[in-house]
Each structure stands twice: as C-alpha cells, then as structure tokens.
Amino acid sequence: MTDSSSSDGEAIPAPEGPANIIETDYEIGQNNVQPFGLDIHNPVFAISGLSVVAFVIITLAFQNSIGPVFTSLRDFLTSTFDWFFLLAGNIFVLVCLALIVTPLGKVRIGGRDATPDYGYAGWFAMLFAAGMGIGLMFYGVSEPISHYSTSFGGIAVGENGMRTDWAPLGGAEGDEAAAHALGMAATIFHWGLHPWAIYAVVALSLALFAYNKGLPLTVRSMFYPIFGERVWGWPGHVIDILAVFATLFGLATSLGVGAQQANAGLNYLFGIEIGTTSQIVLIALITGAALVSVLRGLDGGVKVLSEVNLIMAAVLVLFILFAGPTTTLFGDLAENIGAYATELVPLSNPFGREDTNFSQGWTAFYWAWWISWSPFVGMFIARVSRGRTVREFVTCVLIIPTAVSILWMTVLGGTALDQLIHQGFTGAQDAALELKLFEMLTQLPWTWIASLLSIVLVIVFFVTSSDSGSLVIDTITAGGKVDAPVAQRVFWATFEGLVAIALLIGGGLGALQAMAVSTGFPFAIVLLIACYALIKGLMDEPRQ
Amino acid sequence: MFSRIMVPVDLSHLDQLDKALTTSEDLARTFGAEIVYVSVTAETPTAIAHNPTEFAQKLDAFAASRPAAPGKTNSAKSYTAHDPAIDMDKTLLKAIEETGADLVVMGTHKPGIADRFWGSHHGSDLASHSGVSVFLVR
Numbered sequence: 001m002t003d004s005s006s007s008d009g010e011a012i013p014a015p016e017g018p019a020n021i022i023e024t025d026y027e028i029g030q031n032n033v034q035p036f037g038l039d040i041h042n043p044v045f046a047i048s049g050l051s052v053v054a055f056v057i058i059t060l061a062f063q064n065s066i067g068p069v070f071t072s073l074r075d076f077l078t079s080t081f082d083w084f085f086l087l088a089g090n091i092f093v094l095v096c097l098a099l100i101v102t103p104l105g106k107v108r109i110g111g112r113d114a115t116p117d118y119g120y121a122g123w124f125a126m127l128f129a130a131g132m133g134i135g136l137m138f139y140g141v142s143e144p145i146s147h148y149s150t151s152f153g154g155i156a157v158g159e160n161g162m163r164t165d166w167a168p169l170g171g172a173e174g175d176e177a178a179a180h181a182l183g184m185a186a187t188i189f190h191w192g193l194h195p196w197a198i199y200a201v202v203a204l205s206l207a208l209f210a211y212n213k214g215l216p217l218t219v220r221s222m223f224y225p226i227f228g229e230r231v232w233g234w235p236g237h238v239i240d241i242l243a244v245f246a247t248l249f250g251l252a253t254s255l256g257v258g259a260q261q262a263n264a265g266l267n268y269l270f271g272i273e274i275g276t277t278s279q280i281v282l283i284a285l286i287t288g289a290a291l292v293s294v295l296r297g298l299d300g301g302v303k304v305l306s307e308v309n310l311i312m313a314a315v316l317v318l319f320i321l322f323a324g325p326t327t328t329l330f331g332d333l334a335e336n337i338g339a340y341a342t343e344l345v346p347l348s349n350p351f352g353r354e355d356t357n358f359s360q361g362w363t364a365f366y367w368a369w370w371i372s373w374s375p376f377v378g379m380f381i382a383r384v385s386r387g388r389t390v391r392e393f394v395t396c397v398l399i400i401p402t403a404v405s406i407l408w409m410t411v412l413g414g415t416a417l418d419q420l421i422h423q424g425f426t427g428a429q430d431a432a433l434e435l436k437l438f439e440m441l442t443q444l445p446w447t448w449i450a451s452l453l454s455i456v457l458v459i460v461f462f463v464t465s466s467d468s469g470s471l472v473i474d475t476i477t478a479g480g481k482v483d484a485p486v487a488q489r490v491f492w493a494t495f496e497g498l499v500a501i502a503l504l505i506g507g508g509l510g511a512l513q514a515m516a517v518s519t520g521f522p523f524a525i526v527l528l529i530a531c532y533a534l535i536k537g538l539m540d541e542p543r544q
Numbered sequence: 545m546f547s548r549i550m551v552p553v554d555l556s557h558l559d560q561l562d563k564a565l566t567t568s569e570d571l572a573r574t575f576g577a578e579i580v581y582v583s584v585t586a587e588t589p590t591a592i593a594h595n596p597t598e599f600a601q602k603l604d605a606f607a608a609s610r611p612a613a614p615g616k617t618n619s620a621k622s623y624t625a626h627d628p629a630i631d632m633d634k635t636l637l638k639a640i641e642e643t644g645a646d647l648v649v650m651g652t653h654k655p656g657i658a659d660r661f662w663g664s665h666h667g668s669d670l671a672s673h674s675g676v677s678v679f680l681v682r
Contacts, residue, residue, distance in 0.1 A: 021594050028591040029556075110587075111595070117587065117626065211587075214594025297630025384626075386587055471627075482586045483628040 041479035059506035070514035086350035105391030116387035144413025148183030202378025216480020250372035287497030290466035368520030550645030564651030
C-alpha cells in the first residue's frame with residue numbers, strides 16, 4: 001500500500017480531484033540527451049546556450065561599435081510598435097479581470113482538491129521579489145521625479161509640429177499639484193495592474209497546463225490547444241528558445257541596473273569608484289553569491305532570500321514613511337490612488353497619442369521589459385502557486401502587488417517630491433538616475449544606515465533574481481524537468497552574469513534595455529496567442 | 545539483524561537498479577525483513593506521472609510487483625519535494641525516520657563529470673548523515 005507525504009511533513013491531498021489531463025504520446029524528457037551526466041533538451045539547450053555564448057563573444061569583440069546598434073534597435077521597436085505593446089498590455093489586464101469575475105475563476109490549479117504548497121506570506125514574498133525586484137529600488141525615486149518635472153515643465157513642440165517634451169499626456173504646466181498627481185499616476189501606471197496582468201497570464205497558463213493538464217512545465221505547453229502534438233517539435237522549440245532569450249536578456253537588464261545602483265551607493269558610502277570595472281566586479285561577486293543560493297535550492301535559497309527581501313523592503317519603506325513627511329505621505333496615498341484611477345484609461349490608450357516621448361520611451365519600453373521578464377516570473381510564480389483557485393490567484397497576483405507598488409512609489413517618490421516642492425531640495429532631481437534614491441535619503445535621519453540598507457536590498461534582490469532566473473531557464477532547457485542536475489543551473493547563473501557584463505561593456509544600460517525590448521517584442525505576440533489558449537484550456541477544466 | 549529495509553527507487557531508471565533491487569530482496573529473505581520502496585517526485589508533471597497521486601499509484605504497483613520475504617509484505621511510500629534536485633537527500637533522511645528502516649539499500653551510478661564538480665552523490669550524503677546502515681550498490 002502506498003503512503004504519500006510531502007517533504008514538509010504534510011500529507012499530499014489524495015486524491016487530487018478530477019482535473020482534465022491531456023493524454024499525449026509525448027513523455028517528459030524524451031528529447032533530452034545526457035552528455036557528461038547532464039540532462040538537457042535537444043535542441044533547446046544547445047541553440048540557447050550556443051547563441052548566448054556567441055552573443056557574449058560578439059558583443060565583447062565589437063564593444064566600441066555595437067552600442068549605437070542596440071540603441072537604434074530599441075528606438076525603432078518602441079517607436080514603431082508602441083501601439084502594439086500598449087494594446088497588448090490592455091488585453092492582458094482585460095483577460096485577468098474577466099477571469100476574476102467569470103465562472104472560470106472557480107477552476108483550481110492542481111485539480112479540485114489540491115491544497116496550496118506555500119502559505120500566503122512565503123508565496124507573496126516570492127512572487128513580489130521575482131516580479132519587481134531591483135527595478136523598485138532603481139525607479140522608486142527617479143521615476144516620480146522625472147514625470148513630475150516633465151509634467152510641470154509642460155508641452156514643447158518642435159519645428160516639425162511634434163512634441164519634444166517627455167511629459168505624460170498633456171502635462172500640467174506650472175501647476176504643482178496637478179503635476180504631482182500626473183507624475184505619480186504615470187509612475188504607478190508602469191508598476192501597477194499592467195505588469196502584473198502580464199505575469200498573471202503567463203503564470204496561470206503555465207500552471208494550468210502543467211498542474212491540471214499534466215504537460216511539462218515549460219512555455220511550449222501553453223500552446224498545446226493550438227499546435228496539438230506539433231508543440232513537441234519545432235514550433236515548441238522556437239517558443240522555448242524565445243522564452244530563454246527573453247528571460248536571459250530581461251534578467252541581464254535587471255542585473256545591469258542593479259550593478260549600476262549598487263555601485264552608485266557604494267561610491268556614496270565608501271568612495272568606491274563608479275565605472276564599468278567596479279560594476280563588473282560587483283556582478284561577478286553577486287553572481288557568486290547567487291551560485292551559493294542556487295545550490296541551496298528553491299526552499300533553502302530563493303524562498304529564504306525572498307522573505308529577507310520583503311522584510312528589508314518593509315523596514316526601508318516604513319523608515320522613510322515615518323522619518324519623512326509622514327502626514328503628507330498618508331494624504332498622498334489616497335490622492336495617488338485617485339490619480340491612478342483617473343488617468344488609467346488615457347495612459348493606456350494605444351492610439352493617437354501626442355505624448356510620444358512618454359508613451360514610446362517610457363510605457364512601450366516598460367511593457368516590453370515586463371513581457372521579456374514574463375516567462376521567468378510567470379514560470380516561477382506558476383511553480384509555487386499550485387492549490388490556488390484561478391480567482392484567488394489572479395486577484396492576489398494582480399491586486400496585492402499593485403497595492404504594494406502604489407505604497408512603495410508613494411513613499412519613496414512622494415518623499416523626494418516633498419523635498420523638491422516644499423523644501424526646495426533639488427539634490428534628487430539633479431542626480432543621475434542611479435543616485436536619486438541616495439540623494440533623497442540624505443535629507444532623512446540615519447542616512448548612512450538607510451543607504452546601506454538600500455544597497456544590501458539591491459544586492460539581495462539581485463541574488464534572488466539571478467537564482468530564480470537560473471531555475472526557470474534550467475527547467476525550460478531541460479524540457480520541463482525540475483530535477484535536472486544542479487550543474488545546469490550553475491551554468492545559467494554564470495551566463496546571466498556574463499551576459500550582463502558583456503552588455504554593460506558593449507553599450508551600457510542602453511544595450512541592456514535594447515535587448516530586453518528586442519526579445520520582448522516577439523514574445524508579446526506569443527503571449528497574445530497564449531491568452532486564447534488559456535481561456536480555451538480553462539473552459540475544458542472542471543470547476544470547484 | 546535488520547527488520548525493515550528502505551530501498552530508494554527512481555521509477556524512470558529502473559533498468560539501472562537491477563543489482564540494488566536484487567540485493568535488497570536477498571537481504572530481506574536472509575533477515576526476514578520487509579522492504580519499503582521510497583521515491584521522491586516533483587509536484588510538477590514528470591516522465592512517470594502527471595501528478596504526485598498518479599506517481600504514488602505507480603510506485604504502489606511497482607512495490608506489489610516485487611517479491612517479498614516469506615511472511616512479509618512490501619510497501620511503498622512516495623514523497624514530494626518542491627525542488628527534488630536539491631531536496632533529495634533531506635527527503636530521504638526524513639523517509640528513513642518515518643519508515644523506521646534500519647537498513648538502506650541504494651543503487652548509485654558511476655560519478656560523471658557533473659558529479660565530480662558539483663558532488664551530487666545522494667548515496668554518500670545519505671551514508672554520512674544517517675544513523676542507520678547504508679548499503680550502496682553500484
């Protein structure tokens with residue numbers, strides 16, 4: 001007689017309850033090869049791995065000439081396809097809202113009787129650390145200030161009749177209160193419902209086709225309703241390879257951003273020189289720390305780090321809230337939510353925009369970046385979300401992180417704006433992007449400790465992203481196997497660091513962003529198709 | 545000398561476990577011991593099963609198909625792990641305690657390059673950290 005237990009001592013819910021398993025002749029790992037004791041998918045691992053190696057070599061070999069190429073590529077994609085990114089983002093939000101309110105929300109991930117593997121605290125910590133991470137530290141102060149300043153500056157029109165300013169929508173020339181509201185609304189827009197809707201769609205699709213349909217936990221499985229058995233051939237190979245590229249370059253962008261900010265912070269605190277060399281050393285050291293975390297696994301590595309992240313982020317935000325203009329920030333919170341609700345539709349509009357610098361340079365770039373991150377974050381969220389109903393899942397993945405983003409941006413951005421508007425302190429406004437957070441902290445008590453906490457937080461976010469990213473890329477390149485040899489994760493964690501270094505040397509942040517956008521574009525098309533597959537898959541599933 | 549033998553099995557590589565399975569059955573007959581087959585699976589679909597419940601059923605069927613010592617009944621116990629590649633040793637150590645086994649017979653493979661660098665020898669780790677006898681069969 002078989003007795004079943006989970007590794008943490010709780011019984012497996014048995015039976016799992018009826019779920020609509022897809023019967024396929026494909027056996028997980030059947031295309032895998034085992035060179036040198038590894039267990040890798042042929043050809044996804046080989047093509048992804050060799051392309052990444054080639055990319056690193058070419059970027060390093062042509063480091064002086066390749067930077068402008070990356071920048072042109074980013075500008076071309078965000079200016080030509082801005083409408084497409086914005087439209088896709090809106091579709092993802094609408095799909096998520098539909099899933100919350102329709103009976104499809106009653107489907108449970110893992111079958112009718114499945115129970116959650118992780119409690120709310122650990123689950124939320126992991127999805128938040130994976131989903132936002134370093135970006136919150138980098139843009140928490142800089143984005144509200146940028147949007148406030150451009151809004152306050154108003155509209156400027158060039159000789160060709162096109163707007164040359166970077167203000168969102170119509171700006172708010174000379175009106176502090178209106179510029180404050182518009183600046184915060186635009187910031188929250190980029191960190192609110194839309195990015196999390198992108199993640200939710202990907203995560204839910206992956207979870208549904210793995211836990212309910214019994215297909216391998218890999219991106220191609222989402223497309224089984226469309227391609228059928230052909231998904232195990234080249235159409236699936238292409239999808240998985242695209243997902244690896246998107247994840248790797250999305251992660252490298254984040255790692256590059258994190259290295260720049262950590263470097264700026266260390267320069268501020270300890271006088272460590274700001275430059276590519278320092279950032280390369282930082283990436284190398286932090287990748288080394290990520291390798292330790294990789295070897296500790298999901299529970300001993302990522303989960304612990306995510307919880308540490310969440311606690312440290314809470315400490316930082318509470319410190320700023322109470323050491324900063326507390327009363328003003330509490331007032332701002334309600335105003336910012338109102339401003340976000342008011343401006344959500346105009347900011348989401350994909351067509352006929354006059355604020356092209358803002359909608360292309362900020363929004364389209366962000367949407368591409370979130371999309372490029374979505375296979376990584378989505379697969380990671382999927383892996384830890386078994387046992388939740390679709391309604392519970394989408395509500396939590398969409399609403400709670402959005403609420404935290406609003407709080408985060410209100411506290412960090414609101415404090416910097418208060419310093420600028422009411423105290424006349426322009427330090428944060430004038431500083432480079434990566435220094436704005438530290439400049440804001442100079443106006444608060446315990447500056448040194450708060451700055452150190454911020455740097456540690458950036459680094460821990462960095463390690464968490466690198467670790468969870470390696471886990472995801474390894475699963476994809478192992479054909480959906482989650483128990484492939486650990487050496488493979490070590491390979492990917494190492495290469496994430498190398499890609500970040502190559503891109504930094506090859507063209508700085510522009511190159512990083514260009515690659516994120518470039519891989520985000522084809523993946524956006526993939527995700528729109530995935531929405532159809534998700535709804536079709538959910539309609540076939542028994543409900544609670 | 546031994547009353548309960550725990551045999552960790554990988555259902556996807558049964559062909560490589562012949563010697564370990566035969567050894568455990570010989571020892572069970574010699575000592576009049578029962579065998580508990582233990583296996584660790586992911587919560588995600590695997591090559592063996594769509595979900596942990598189906599996996600447990602297959603392990604159960606496997607245990608029933610193996611010969612037991614006279615008067616004894618073999619059993620099976622499956623475990624799930626969030627990250628089987630890392631949690632294997634920890635889960636097997638827990639299984640030793642929970643099954644009350646006093647001997648572990650475990651098949652191991654010849655170390656490959658990956659093992660030499662990253663040391664994923666579940667058998668030797670188990671022997672190092674367990675209080676019971678561990679018999680590694682290569």
